[in-house]
Amino acid sequence: MKILFEKANILFHDGTSMKNAYLLTDGAKIAKISAEKPEGGFDRVVNCEKKMLCPGLYNCHAHSPMSIFRGYGENLPLDRWLSEKIWPAEDKLCDANVRLGSMLSIAEMLKNGIVSFSDMYFFSETTVKTVIESGIKANVGRCITAFDPAITAESDSRFNEGVELHKAYHGAAEGRVRIDMSIHAEYTTVESTCRYVSDYAAEHGLGMQLHLSETAKEHAEGIARRNGKTPAEFFLETGVFRVPTTAAHCVHVSDDDIKILAENGVSVAHNPASNLKLGSGIMPLTKLYDAGVNITLGTDGSASNNTLDILKEAYLAALLQKGTTGDTAKFSSAPFVTMATVNGAKAQGRAGAGVIAEGAPADIILIDLNAINTMPYFDLADTFLFAANSANVCLTMVDGKILYENGVLLTIDEEKLKHDFAKMTAEFYRDM
Numbered sequence: 001m002k003i004l005f006e007k008a009n010i011l012f013h014d015g016t017s018m019k020n021a022y023l024l025t026d027g028a029k030i031a032k033i034s035a036e037k038p039e040g041g042f043d044r045v046v047n048c049e050k051k052m053l054c055p056g057l058y059n060c061h062a063h064s065p066m067s068i069f070r071g072y073g074e075n076l077p078l079d080r081w082l083s084e085k086i087w088p089a090e091d092k093l094c095d096a097n098v099r100l101g102s103m104l105s106i107a108e109m110l111k112n113g114i115v116s117f118s119d120m121y122f123f124s125e126t127t128v129k130t131v132i133e134s135g136i137k138a139n140v141g142r143c144i145t146a147f148d149p150a151i152t153a154e155s156d157s158r159f160n161e162g163v164e165l166h167k168a169y170h171g172a173a174e175g176r177v178r179i180d181m182s183i184h185a186e187y188t189t190v191e192s193t194c195r196y197v198s199d200y201a202a203e204h205g206l207g208m209q210l211h212l213s214e215t216a217k218e219h220a221e222g223i224a225r226r227n228g229k230t231p232a233e234f235f236l237e238t239g240v241f242r243v244p245t246t247a248a249h250c251v252h253v254s255d256d257d258i259k260i261l262a263e264n265g266v267s268v269a270h271n272p273a274s275n276l277k278l279g280s281g282i283m284p285l286t287k288l289y290d291a292g293v294n295i296t297l298g299t300d301g302s303a304s305n306n307t308l309d310i311l312k313e314a315y316l317a318a319l320l321q322k323g324t325t326g327d328t329a330k331f332s333s334a335p336f337v338t339m340a341t342v343n344g345a346k347a348q349g350r351a352g353a354g355v356i357a358e359g360a361p362a363d364i365i366l367i368d369l370n371a372i373n374t375m376p377y378f379d380l381a382d383t384f385l386f387a388a389n390s391a392n393v394c395l396t397m398v399d400g401k402i403l404y405e406n407g408v409l410l411t412i413d414e415e416k417l418k419h420d421f422a423k424m425t426a427e428f429y430r431d432m
């Protein structure tokens, strides 16, 4: 299928732009970008006057089934929120409700211009199936927790689920699905688990997803638990950072930790909304950026955010840096476009993706520039970051297939999904 986007205002991943351009997709790839209309026949022409065409957005930290818990357990700090609300509710999950939870999250993400997400949770095979069915991309990891120091690779059922997931689905759906390994966090793991999980990931070229130094309490308790080593030092020493890792949060990392992250090529997933809502603090983005760390954006789960909206995270990330440093000129808008797009693709091990370029995967979104809140516009990166919101996303294309256009999801029956989800949650919360 050849689709021509004509008269587009293209915003590239580095914040540069091209006005009144033509972009042709052929199958799953971007075939041509030009100032003149390309020759030949097209299956469809999309008029992009008064629209911004940019790379699809990456959500590098999510727990997609947690849409079930949206609004359940508000106004609590992280430790109480987990132990009093989330963990007891998670005991009631099953394949059927996780399927609806993940699909609802995917529907929301596609409408918000997200083309790929990183997910760490359980019932992972069910989530992978919803990814395949919907057409979105995802890196899915079976989240592993372990508390018995004597645990082995053979006896760890969670690890073995992750291995089975890798064998069955890594590279599935023409590469849309990638399987990562996932260690929940320093405070929920033991040394042996870090070693055999990272050995497996290193041996098979897989990525790693984990939570790192999200709260001050967790960071301080980690240092006490590990004989003076910070969580980042603990993961370095147990071999985890040999593996291409995405570390979510990093709110309380030390200057030495930042050096470790930079030297080991660890990507950071910045989740400003979740960190603020749970009272965890503000990630030192400027220090991480200056150290050369690959910074990506994430939403975290719907229970701690409560939306899956990367444009909102980019906006918050930018404002927090200006507000906390008092320096409005340190960052232009461009680095935040980069964080929302190509940095995410890099963290997910998707070489060549996250950009608008000939030969790149056709992962493209259109943003309305003719909306009340986006006019007038000057620099496209500024409009992307400060004016546009997810309601302005009018088209989401993944690997050359349009999955969302003008309010309509094309691979998901939204009304049926909402009906089934409402019925399921009514039953889920009946006795709670």
Ligand SMILES: [Zn+2]
Residues within 6 Å of the ligand: 061, 062, 063, 211, 248, 300, 301
């Ligand atoms: Zn998380």
